[in-house]
Amino acid sequence: MMKFTAISCLLAFVVINDVMPAFTIAGGLIDMGYGSRGGSMLSASIRSKEPIQPIPISFDCDRAKIELGKKLFFEPRLSKSGWISCNSCHNLSTGGADNLPSSIGHKWLFGPINSPTVLNAKFNLAQFWDGRAKDLKEQAGGPIANPMEMASTHEIAVSVLQSIPEYVQWFKEVYGDENINIDHVTDAIAAFEETLTTPNSRFDLWLRGYDRISKLEEEGYALFKDKGCIDCHNGFGVGGNSFQKFGIVKPYDKDTQTLGRYNVTKNEKDKYVFKVPLLRNIALTAPYFHDASTWSLSEAVNIMAEYQLRIILTDNETNKIVAFLQTLTGDQPSIIFPTLPPSTSITPKPNRNELTTPDCSDADPLNYRGERIIPQTGL
Amino acid sequence: MMKFTAISCLLAFVVINDVMPAFTIAGGLIDMGYGSRGGSMLSASIRSKEPIQPIPISFDCDRAKIELGKKLFFEPRLSKSGWISCNSCHNLSTGGADNLPSSIGHKWLFGPINSPTVLNAKFNLAQFWDGRAKDLKEQAGGPIANPMEMASTHEIAVSVLQSIPEYVQWFKEVYGDENINIDHVTDAIAAFEETLTTPNSRFDLWLRGYDRISKLEEEGYALFKDKGCIDCHNGFGVGGNSFQKFGIVKPYDKDTQTLGRYNVTKNEKDKYVFKVPLLRNIALTAPYFHDASTWSLSEAVNIMAEYQLRIILTDNETNKIVAFLQTLTGDQPSIIFPTLPPSTSITPKPNRNELTTPDCSDADPLNYRGERIIPQTGL
Numbered sequence A, B: 001m002m003k004f005t006a007i008s009c010l011l012a013f014v015v016i017n018d019v020m021p022a023f024t025i026a027g028g029l030i031d032m033g034y035g036s037r038g039g040s041m042l043s044a045s046i047r048s049k050e051p052i053q054p055i056p057i058s059f060d061c062d063r064a065k066i067e068l069g070k071k072l073f074f075e076p077r078l079s080k081s082g083w084i085s086c087n088s089c090h091n092l093s094t095g096g097a098d099n100l101p102s103s104i105g106h107k108w109l110f111g112p113i114n115s116p117t118v119l120n121a122k123f124n125l126a127q128f129w130d131g132r133a134k135d136l137k138e139q140a141g142g143p144i145a146n147p148m149e150m151a152s153t154h155e156i157a158v159s160v161l162q163s164i165p166e167y168v169q170w171f172k173e174v175y176g177d178e179n180i181n182i183d184h185v186t187d188a189i190a191a192f193e194e195t196l197t198t199p200n201s202r203f204d205l206w207l208r209g210y211d212r213i214s215k216l217e218e219e220g221y222a223l224f225k226d227k228g229c230i231d232c233h234n235g236f237g238v239g240g241n242s243f244q245k246f247g248i249v250k251p252y253d254k255d256t257q258t259l260g261r262y263n264v265t266k267n268e269k270d271k272y273v274f275k276v277p278l279l280r281n282i283a284l285t286a287p288y289f290h291d292a293s294t295w296s297l298s299e300a301v302n303i304m305a306e307y308q309l310r311i312i313l314t315d316n317e318t319n320k321i322v323a324f325l326q327t328l329t330g331d332q333p334s335i336i337f338p339t340l341p342p343s344t345s346i347t348p349k350p351n352r353n354e355l356t357t358p359d360c361s362d363a364d365p366l367n368y369r370g371e372r373i374i375p376q377t378g379l
Helices: A002-026 A038-047 A063-073 A136-145 A154-162 A165-175 A182-194 A202-207 A215-226 A297-309 A315-326 B002-026 B038-047 B063-073 B136-145 B154-162 B165-175 B182-194 B202-207 B215-226 B297-309 B315-326
Strands: A243-245 A273-275 B243-245 B273-275
Touching (some): A063 A182, A136 A154, A136 A182, A154 A165, A154 A182, A165 A182, A215 A315, A297 A315, B063 B165, B136 B154, B154 B165, B154 B182, B165 B182, B215 B315, B297 B315
Antiparallel strands (some): A243 A273
């Protein structure tokens, strides 16, 4: 009995200190039991009361639908030019974003706002900075038809897919219907995007009871809570679950053109109100804010403190909070790059030259001006 | 002993009829012994005299270098805009090409010529349509610095990588040097590209002695040889191993501006001479020819017959040859999409707006005019 106990302890030790990092590197859908292993029970139990929750590691999924959604996510023929896919701006190699001030779209037009990451986007209460799409499925239809992004139409995108026998077969298998429609296209894309979570960040492991963050990082987390950052940045996504004004205690004067949630509600109170961005993997996705006004995470933290909390942080405090934020980088999705089926003689040809007639139904109505928009950051 | 023999035969049967297709689907670097298995010995031996050779299935490789090269191949920060990678125009999801008349580059400039596939490009005697790069390594440096493609410079591309500690570490591991240089960058990209072969096409399996093509397809292959296509399209790549004039027996009048190999040699005889393209996976990479003058494989076959061989094929003959060409589609590379390390505070920022000053050293000297070039196909 004594011997058995001793072995158990050793195993617990191994699990915490050696096996865990291996899991972290391997990624994937391993159910690790939500932080309830061996000797770490007690601390995990305490940490389960924290205002940030670890990202679940396993989830139910429809493999065929996700595989189809993955193909569509990487499918350049959903764009008018045949060159731009969802992944062009939500690049899964680079934190699920393009890390540009705003995205490059059809004919090198620039979007009016910084592209948010697709990683963990399922934890957002709504999609887009102004929350105009209620979920990932509704969001997925936007860029396909936005004249400044993929610049196609839902009709053409569907007819491209319908012209390719492999897609017809896959849609039939998943939706029981050979007639492809945009509803099924966006549903499949959203199903794939639902899988794009980043579990096993060092902070999540700490939340589950393992000692995976340093004293400095833990102090940063304490500051993050004490100073009030946590009031908006909490939950699974460390953000994404509320709308807030940018400039609560001091008007944000660097960008007064982008009206945010007001565009959706036409409510005066919603001017400069945005969906609070996720802080998961924030170290991977500079530049920051809807207007990409800074490339520095430290500066971003200081701006938030000043404009949202009326606080001037010391360098030491900023550094600690940044150190904490860096622990939020999780396992990036491990994805086998899809092989897409070839076009056929009836597939609509790509069109690189023509501008799409503005159709504001899917575009941001106030910011889309049918012209090249150069963000204030000038890059 | 009898029993053992019976089992051996059964195994041979299973290998040929059931296991092979499973290998084909799985892809990867499985050494299947070059068609010398069991009962198929005789026919494989006969077919080994064919003028087309099957793509080797296994090869030596430097894993660390290939992994680094893969990251660089998908690295958008090698471009001026931070948005265009090698994969943007040589998309491994779509046959290793962009399947556009010519590629879209920095600021939506169009290249002057159809982008060839990167798949099996190692079998080319030289790279680019005019063969101006002697190998994949020399080729890899071109697009990075071409003002109409990635529009960066070798100096900036290297300084981007040098600013990112993970890249510094990887280059040190592979090349023993913390100082990154363009020679090592292109060497790693080329090493990755060397792996992008597509073995196990049905035709290759047939060459190895397995009955994997139909009677119609075999008749197409017989026509392909009898009519003379085989004279230029042979070897591992079914092409790629010689330069030939486009318009041997009849001047090709659809594109008289693109001078091909003449640009390299300045030899009058080399006007309209191009590297013979690979026919591997040809069904995946419409539109066809350097000027993308047709999206139809049948029409491409007919044009070749007319302009190179002075033959008018019957519809039946064309169909059979096209059926044969479709057997050349092999296993597409199975690639885990890489995770790229984040930029740092010293990483040069992307620049979406600025045109790069023309530097013709890496660009096609005659076709690059510093202006938007719209190919004659008008798409």
